[in-house]
Amino acid sequence: MTGKTPKRRRRSPRVQQKYEQARQEILDVAERLLSASGVESVTLASVAGELGMTKQAIYHYFASKEALVQSLVTMLLEREIETLIGAIESVDAGVAPLGTLIRAFYEHYVGRLNAFRFVYCQSQVYSGENFVLDEDTVRNAINPLTRHLFDVLEDRLSRGSGSKKERERMRQLAFSAWVSALGLMTMLSVADATSDPLVHSDMDLLKTLSAVFDGEVSRRG
Numbered sequence: 001m002t003g004k005t006p007k008r009r010r011r012s013p014r015v016q017q018k019y020e021q022a023r024q025e026i027l028d029v030a031e032r033l034l035s036a037s038g039v040e041s042v043t044l045a046s047v048a049g050e051l052g053m054t055k056q057a058i059y060h061y062f063a064s065k066e067a068l069v070q071s072l073v074t075m076l077l078e079r080e081i082e083t084l085i086g087a088i089e090s091v092d093a094g095v096a097p098l099g100t101l102i103r104a105f106y107e108h109y110v111g112r113l114n115a116f117r118f119v120y121c122q123s124q125v126y127s128g129e130n131f132v133l134d135e136d137t138v139r140n141a142i143n144p145l146t147r148h149l150f151d152v153l154e155d156r157l158s159r160g161s162g163s164k165k166e167r168e169r170m171r172q173l174a175f176s177a178w179v180s181a182l183g184l185m186t187m188l189s190v191a192d193a194t195s196d197p198l199v200h201s202d203m204d205l206l207k208t209l210s211a212v213f214d215g216e217v218s219r220r221g
Helices: 013-037 044-051 065-090 098-109 113-120 135-158 164-194 202-220
Strands: none
Touching (some): 013 065, 013 113, 044 065, 065 098, 065 113, 065 135, 098 113, 098 135, 098 164, 113 164, 164 202
């Protein structure tokens, strides 16, 4: 007896592909349940039932509900960042991109408020169940995604040049625009949950926020 832990056998490429496909199917079902019925509907049992699997079989792909939640948050955030960058890169180089960012954020989540709550209100949604994102997920999966978004915005706002100080200022401006979009969606989420619409229309608020940030970009340009 050496006391050494036996090495886990590596999966063949074909087996690994099937494994990843199964994981993605589980995540896709979890997202559908989330969108249709809210966060409470996302359980290992409900996901397994939708797939015709046993709850125990889910553990082969996700060690716990927390692991499923963390992977689902990461997947939803990946799709958000992909959408935002696509919107930014679709406008002409001379167009200030922050209004585009704000509108794209709104359009991505306005019909998917359950997904927005799931991604951005984790501590509130799961406060009683201790389902908080672990440090490794935040550092290694989530932070690189958001950094990439702000890298793209910084580059677009500074037109690929400018001093370090000016690039930092533009990055801060981009972050502020993103926080404003997040704040708008938070208010819309609260209004939806309480059936108490905001005083101002969505379009008026989007127009105002876009004008503020695009105007600031023009002023500094």
